[in-house]
Each structure stands twice: as structure tokens, then as C-alpha cells.
Amino acid sequence: MNSPLRIALAGLGTVGAGVVKLLDENRDLIARRSGRPIEIVLVSARDRMRDRGIDLGRFEWVDDTSSLADRDDVDVVVELIGGSDGPAVALVRSAIAQGKGVVTANKAMMAHHGLELAAAAEKAGTALKYEAAVAGGIPIIKAIREGAAANRIDRVYGILNGTCNYILTEMEEKGTAFADVLGEAQRLGYAEADPTFDIDGIDAAHKLAILASLAFGSEIDFASVRTTGIRAVAATDIAHAAELGFRVRLVGLAEVVGDRIHQRVHPCLVPLTNPLSKVTGSLNAVVAEGNFVGRLFFEGRGAGEGPTASAVVADLIDIARGEAGPAFAMPSHHLEPIGAGEAGDRRGRYYLRLSVADETGVLAELAAMLRDAGVSIDSLIQRGQADAGGVFIAIVSHETDESAVRKAIEAMRASSSVLGEPMLMHILDF
Ligand SMILES: NC(=O)c1ccc[n+]([C@@H]2O[C@H](COP(=O)([O-])OP(=O)(O)OC[C@H]3O[C@@H](n4cnc5c(N)ncnc54)[C@H](OP(=O)(O)O)[C@@H]3O)[C@@H](O)[C@H]2O)c1
Numbered sequence: 485m486n487s488p489l490r491i492a493l494a495g496l497g498t499v500g501a502g503v504v505k506l507l508d509e510n511r512d513l514i515a516r517r518s519g520r521p522i523e524i525v526l527v528s529a530r531d532r533m534r535d536r537g538i539d540l541g542r543f544e545w546v547d548d549t550s551s552l553a554d555r556d557d558v559d560v561v562v563e564l565i566g567g568s569d570g571p572a573v574a575l576v577r578s579a580i581a582q583g584k585g586v587v588t589a590n591k592a593m594m595a596h597h598g599l600e601l602a603a604a605a606e607k608a609g610t611a612l613k614y615e616a617a618v619a620g621g622i623p624i625i626k627a628i629r630e631g632a633a634a635n636r637i638d639r640v641y642g643i644l645n646g647t648c649n650y651i652l653t654e655m656e657e658k659g660t661a662f663a664d665v666l667g668e669a670q671r672l673g674y675a676e677a678d679p680t681f682d683i684d685g686i687d688a689a690h691k692l693a694i695l696a697s698l699a700f701g702s703e704i705d706f707a708s709v710r711t712t713g714i715r716a717v718a719a720t721d722i723a724h725a726a727e728l729g730f731r732v733r734l735v736g737l738a739e740v741v742g743d744r745i746h747q748r749v750h751p752c753l754v755p756l757t758n759p760l761s762k763v764t765g766s767l768n769a770v771v772a773e774g775n776f777v778g779r780l781f782f783e784g785r786g787a788g789e790g791p792t793a794s795a796v797v798a799d800l801i802d803i804a805r806g807e808a809g810p811a812f813a814m815p816s817h818h819l820e821p822i823g824a825g826e827a828g829d830r831r832g833r834y835y836l837r838l839s840v841a842d843e844t845g846v847l848a849e850l851a852a853m854l855r856d857a858g859v860s861i862d863s864l865i866q867r868g869q870a871d872a873g874g875v876f877i878a879i880v881s882h883e884t885d886e887s888a889v890r891k892a893i894e895a896m897r898a899s900s901s902v903l904g905e906p907m908l909m910h911i912l913d914f
Contacts, residue, residue: 486520489804492552493543494575495564496529496536499589499616502793503562504538514797518804522797525557553579560585560611560803562796568592573601580604580612585808587799589616589792595690595706598697599819602811611808613799618691619644619768621791622784623798628698628772629813635774637699641737641912644691644749646766646786647675647682648714648734652751653764656722656731662715674766684713685749688736696738696747697812699772701819704812705747708824709736712750716907721837724865724878725753728835731761735912744825753835753911759783760912828887833862833911836879836889838896839903846901850877853899857892859884874903880911 493500507514507522515521527540528549546552549571553561561579563586565572573593579586580601588594594601594617605612615625619642628637643649647669654665666683669675681687693706714734725732730753738747754761759781763769768786773779785791802808812819840846847864854861865878881889889908896902 488521488523490525490559492526492558492561493524494528494549494552498789499792500564501536501538502789503796506793506797518801520804522800522804553582553584563588566590568596573597580608583608583610585611585803587613587796591617591690595693598704603816611803612811615799616792616795618694619770620786621794622782624770624782632774635776637772637774639739639773640695640699642770643733643763643768644688644736645682650674650766652732659719661719685711688749692736692738692747702822703819709747714751717751720876730755733760741825745822746825751909753909830886833883834881834889835909837907838877839874840877841901842875849901853895854892858888859892
């Protein structure tokens with residue numbers, strides 16, 4: 485057996501502890517697959533005294549996490565601290581500069597600094613791997629970077645946040661309101677005490693920006709991801725969607741249209757014919773469409789100790805085997821700075837939910853506003869009593885420009901018949 489690959493592990497929380505357990509349990513199998521043992525040498529976190537339910541006495545504890553990369557007896561630094569900036573990125577920069585391999589699960593850091601880090605790793609001739617950063621245990625980075633590498637990919641999309649999917653499917657199954665399901669999810673530990681990154685779509689946006697770069701050969705452009713979370717999704721939207729043959733999912737979608745890239749994270753109506761509609765609970769799923777391979781669909785656990793550790797250790801096995809290669813599937817100087825599409829550019833069908841005054845003539849007024857904006861109605865449902873005393877109206881448009889729908893919404897906002905903010909969702913027609 486060859487010499488071991490020596491690891492410094494930074495961060496011993498959910499994922500870090502999972503990596504220790506996995507390397508223990510599958511030690512022999514991993515050594516056979518890698519051609520050499522993978523051994524943790526150094527560990528570091530904030531609180532040395534914290535009981536993590538794992539035996540850390542065999543490893544050398546280092547108080548100063550930032551110094552982990554400085555040691556000569558370390559080949560790879562595994563960064564499992566988290567955060568887009570601060571100690572995580574400082575450690576990764578230092579590791580790369582010293583020619584160490586890096587494995588990270590940190591999507592926020594990769595979305596913000598991925599291009600810089602990839603370029604630095606290439607210059608240093610070392611590996612930067614981040615399978616766990618997107619969709620946890622689903623090997624989607626490897627699939628796009630390697631398995632589908634021969635294809636032009638013009639669209640990649642998916643359910644990239646398990647907390648949101650759990651909330652939406654609970655709302656769907658139990659007919660409960662968003663706030664009630666969120667509270668219950670927090671009580672059960674499925675949602676963070678501060679769920680902002682999840683439910684406002686930011687976590688999914690980080691992952692989408694990484695996927696888009698990898699799929700399209702473009703520079704990561706997190707700032708251009710248009711992001712709407714699930715706070716405004718009401719139980720009535722889910723009921724309307726079901727009546728119309730759809731399910732509501734928080735979808736991250738990146739596509740190339742002409743010479744522009746559109747990146748969006750937002751709640752969508754997904755037709756029952758699309759595999760994403762069947763993805764329930766905290767599962768994640770990703771669809772990538774290649775010009776030769778066709779539609780690829782991946783589903784699995786997007787978070788949690790086991791699945792995330794599985795992805796981290798798969799990256800370590802690659803490095804142990806000497807399989808590195810450029811982080812974003814091509815040398816970073818080949819990634820192109822492709823511009824972002826305009827918000828109103830999308831053509832498609834739309835779902836619009838309004839709370840309107842329960843008066844005669846309101847439907848005619850709405851129809852006129854839509855007609856004036858150039859939006860034609862495919863179907864309309866009037867269902868249930870709205871909170872503000874009005875009634876709910878759900879409208880599905882025929883295919884039209886998003887800018888036209890937005891124009892209609894502007895008119896609706898100015899109308900005294902429309903109570904509260906209209907809710908707009910894209911319909912995923914593929
Ligand atoms: N959890 C998941 O399911 C999942 C899935 C995919 C990706 N990820 C990503 O994996 C990374 C780790 O997530 P996690 O859930 O394992 O987080 P976590 O449970 O909060 O653990 C974070 C670890 O980092 C340590 N840490 C925090 N600040 C530090 C600092 N300034 N210096 C040194 N150590 C520090 C903590 O130390 P103490 O324990 O001493 O406080 C803790 O051990 C994040 O980037 C996350 O986005 C997580």
C-alpha cells in the first residue's frame with residue numbers, strides 16, 4: 485500500500501463529525517479504492533472541550549485553525565467551517581498557496597470566491613474540490629464535470645434546498661400555513677433557528693451559481709441570481725396548483741438564452757410530468773440537459789451528516805488517486821464572463837394569485853388589466869376566502885413575456901379592487 489494521504493480537518497460540526505465517522509467505518513474499503521489509506525492527522529474547531537460523540541483523542545488538536553495548512557505533515561486541508569468569508573476562505577487561500585489540496589463543503593465561499601480560488605489552485609498545481617457544496621450527497625459536480633463533460637449544457641435546474649422542499653411538501657400534504665410548518669420544522673431540528681438563508685432562497689442561489697458556472701463554462705456570477713424565497717407561498721397557492729395539475733417547488737434554474745445566462749431561484753409551479761414534482765420532503769434533485777445525452781435526473785439527500793460526508797470523502801478519494809483537474813471543468817481562464825439576461829426576458833406561462841374585493845365587476849376589471857398588458861388567460865379559479873376579507877383568484881396565463889405580466893401586476897397594485905400584494909410564480913413547462 486502506498487503512503488497515506490494526510491488530512492487536516494477544520495470544523496467538527498455536523499459534516500466534520502460525519503467525515504470522521506465515515507473514514508473510520510469504511511477505512512479499508514476506501515484504502516483499497518484509493519490505493520492508499522486516508523488518514524486524519526490534525527483536527528481543529530472552536531471549542532476543544534465540546535463532546536462531539538466521536539473519539540478525537542487519536543488526532544492532534546490544533547487551536548489555531550488558520551495554521552492548519554502550514555504543517556509539512558499535511559497533504560490536504562478539509563474546510564468544514566462554513567461562511568463566505570472569514571476563517572474559511574483565509575484557511576483555503578493559505579492551503580492553496582502552500583500547494584495543499586483543498587476539499588470543502590462551503591457553497592457560500594465557492595459562490596463568492598470560487599473563480600479566484602480555482603485560478604489559485606491551478607497556479608499552485610493543486611486540487612480544489614467541492615462536491616458536498618451542491619446538493620449534499622448527490623454527486624452532481626462529478627456528473628457534470630466528468631460524466632457529461634462531452635455535452636453542451638444549456639439548462640440546469642433543481643430543488644436545491646431541502647428545508648424549503650420539506651416545508652412545501654408538508655404544506656401540500658397537511659394543508660397547513662407556511663409559518664406553522666416552519667415553526668414545526670424548527671422544533672424538530674429540520675430548519676435552522678435562523679432560517680433566512682434557506683427560506684429566502686440564498687442557500688439555493690449559492691448552489692445554482694456554482695452549477696451554472698460548471699455547466700455553461702461561465703464565470704461564477706452569484707450577484708446575478710434573481711432570488712425569491714418561499715415566505716409568500718400560501719396554502720391556497722398549493723391547493724390552486726394541485727387543482728391545475730401542478731406542485732409548488734422552490735426551483736433554482738439556470739439557462740442559456742441567446743448569448744445571456746438567466747439564473748433564478750423562485751417558487752414555481754411544476755407540472756406532474758416533470759420529475760421535480762415527485763421530489764418530496766427534504767430531498768434534493770438536479771436536472772441537467774445535455775445536447776447529446778439528453779435529460780439527466782439526480783435525486784438524493786442534499787444535507788445531513790452521512791450524505792455530506794459521503795461527498796467530502798469522495799473528493800478525498802479522487803485526490804488520493806491523483807485525480808484532480810480544474811475545479812470548474814476547464815481551466816479558469818477559459819471560463820467566459822457571459823452577461824446576465826434581463827428580468828423581463830423570459831417567455832412562458834405564469835400563475836398569478838390575487839386577493840380581490842368580493843364585488844361585481846372585479847373579474848372584468850382584472851381581465852381588462854391583463855388584456856391591456858398583452859396577457860391572455862388560460863384558466864381562472866376563484867376559490868376560498870382571503871384573509872383581508874376578499875376572495876382569492878388564481879389565474880394561469882397563456883405563454884407570454886414576463887415583462888407583460890409585470891405590467892399587469894403594476895396595474896393591479898394601483899387598483900382598489902386588488903387587496904394585498906399579487907403573488908406571481910413561473911410555470912415550469914418542461
Ligand atoms: N450540515 C449539512 O448538512 C451541510 C450540507 C452541505 C454542506 N454543508 C456545509 O458544510 C460546512 C459545515 O457545515 P456544518 O453543518 O457541519 O456546520 P456546523 O455544524 O455549524 O459546524 C461548523 C464547525 O466549524 C467550527 N467553527 C466555526 N467557526 C470557526 C472558527 N472561527 N474557527 C474554527 N472553527 C470554527 C465549529 O466549531 P465548534 O464545534 O467548536 O463550535 C464547528 O465544529 C458549511 O459550509 C455548510 O454550508 C453542510
